[in-house]
Amino acid sequence: MAGVLTAPFRVLAFTAHSIASRGRVAELDPLQQPEQTGTVPISQEPPPRSEPESSPEPSLLTRFAYLSAPGTIAIGLLYYFGSTYNKAYYSTLGVQEADLQFSVQTHMVSTHAIFVPIWLLLGLALMLLLGFAGVRKVLGRPGNDVWRRRTIRWLLTLGLLTILTGFLSMGLWESIDIVPPLLVAVGATVAFLAVHLRLDQGSASGSNPHSRSRNRMWLEASALLIGLVAMSLFLHTSRYATLVGELAAYSTMESGFSEAPRAVIYSKFPINHHAPAIVYEDLGSKAGPYRHQYQGFRILVKVPTRFYLVSHGQRFGQHRTVVLPDDETVRVEISPWYVGGTALGSHRQPSAPQRRPAF
Template identity: 30%
Template sequence: MSSSFLGRAREIAAVVAPTTVVTALLFYFGYVALRARFRYYGVDLDLVDLTLQETLLYGVEVLYPPVLVVALIGLLVTGLHAGVRWLLAAPERDVVSGWLGVLLVLVGLLALARGLVGFLVAGVSAGEHFPVTPLALALGSVAVAYGGWVLHTVAARRHDWSGESDLRQAARRSVGWLALVGVASAFWATNEFAAAHGRGKAEEFAEGLPARPHVLLHTREPLRGVPCGVEYQDGGDEAGAYRHRYQGLRLLVESGGRLFVVPAHWRDGRDGGTPSRTLVVPYGDEVRVELRPTPRVPPRTDC
């Protein structure tokens, strides 16, 4: 009874543990991507009350490209490793194998040096549009560890190292530390990719804003801080209590009884013009919201 119970518990743990790790990673990378996405519109993600399911869905979206790249790299590495094993199988090819190991170690050390520069000098990594620093650290550690393994294999055969030498023990410790550097750097690179992915999605969303449903706001009192590009009309007494009308808005997100709306033509200010702003409008008796499909709105030239 106890042995079967322990066996069943191990099976459950083997299934639950990876699922928990994957869920945590999806939530984390989804959070990073969403934070960068809403920051593009000047909105702190802490103000947006998204559910766990919504965050996980964004996390799945972020992980598709890295997983595909890792799978392709895995196929390539498998083929290259098979070629290296063939090279190491024959002692007469030890000279070529040795030079290959030296080349891998040198390339790995150069990549690690580049990664350390980006890690220690904040201005270098901050100006990167692609995560060069973490990738250099990850690939450099892998190249050094693999090149060291090739050199150790050749040296052990030529010098008949049958016992547990001090060099072998030091090599094992070094491989462990290099593996830690590689895993941490790969996590860092994926984190940078998630942030870049979020910014890219924000820019893509901004380009499609003119074609999204039109948000019309009818308010009792005039709104303050209306962003440029939003048209205002005062309907007068004939319009009733909700006389103030605002059009030219699009919905960014709804959260906690609030609408986060943006102009139909979003400007980030990189062209020297006035950057757009996000307008936060609470639900309530003071505001009425009207949604309607709309054709593309010509861009405003006075902003």
């Protein structure tokens, strides 16, 4: 009795299963669908390829930025080295750094003392690059792989040893502190050339993933070496400017400040100083309020509020700088030559001076 009652349900289940199976076959075989539906399949054409857009030409402002960036860096470096030179020069002569209020042009003109070594370094760098181009061409020929590897090892070892020597000698050569940065710069340059040869060898080895990762490592090392060269040359040039400024100050002292302007000081009150070879004379009440006269001074530098004076007769080891306030108590006569007569204290203008006076 139960079998008779469930027979219709079995027939319905079998029919539903058959319809579902036919639908899955139609979905799996799309070629049968046009026959059943009477439609024609639509062919899908690939989309047209877009042509690569050409990069726009750089604007006039971009080109100007490319040209002005190196010039800005050069002007900044000239200003820094010029200010370093002036600081060393005047500090050696006893002038306070805070009183130096030079213009940008004055600092840039002061770099004439370091032009010669800079041009020398640039010339040596150009010769080094030309020589390296020749060596690179020779080592790039077929059959020179062994010599290329040996050259890379020699240059890299020499460069690293030179860098290490420069760093270790930083505290040893205090009197000649311009040598260690130069050694570091030379060593970093030699090591950079070795890395460049190694990159050429890596680019010729093909597109091996391992070689690409090693080339990336060598590229990072070359960037670090370039930064080391730049910083070392900057430190070397800065220390060289300081050394040249100090030597120029010593030379100025030895010459008796012969190129400094001469000054005759007239003061309302006596001036206490210890500068040698200064001639004092009391002109009396007839000379007015500025009766105290001092001859033999040279103007080292003039700042807005004071004069820095030195004596024409002092030499190296006897240097004394006299700081005179620029106010209503003094009057200063400045001239490149002595404006008085041959005798000290005389105000008669000589008709035809025959010799250069002593001060």
